[in-house]
Ligand SMILES: [Zn+2]
């Protein structure tokens with residue numbers, strides 16, 4: 468399944484790319500570059516950063532910046548408009564204030580905001596609260 472994502476996004480499949488992609492698939496929440504480094508056993512930092520860059524440029528993953536300079540990476544939706552670095556997805560970014568994890572949460576329809584005089588090319592909705600896992604354990 469994971470190899471398909473790379474092929475679909477016109478990326479050559481390499482063992483390392485597969486390994487990095489697997490980390491995103493394994494986790495149900497967004498991951499930081501530190502998380503990725505922790506999960507990889509043996510890696511070259513430059514290759515890892517190049518891999519992350521090509522994943523972002525090809526619409527495999529996207530960057531999420533949450534308040535407090537929290538930077539995460541997560542898988543893109545199947546449909547991702549990633550032209551010029553804009554990643555448009557049908558989901559919002561949710562941060563759990565208990566486990567601090569960031570999730571891409573799919574919603575039925577993203578409301579399109581219109582502002583006279585401004586051209587909105589990308590809009591992002593962020594939310595904070597308690598995730599399903601944490602609310603189940605409290
Ligand atoms: Zn994307």
Ligand SMILES: [Zn+2]
Pocket residue numbers: 563564565566567568597598599600601602
């Ligand atoms: Zn949580």
Ligand SMILES: [Zn+2]
Pocket residue numbers: 529531541542556558559560570571572
């Ligand atoms: Zn996302």
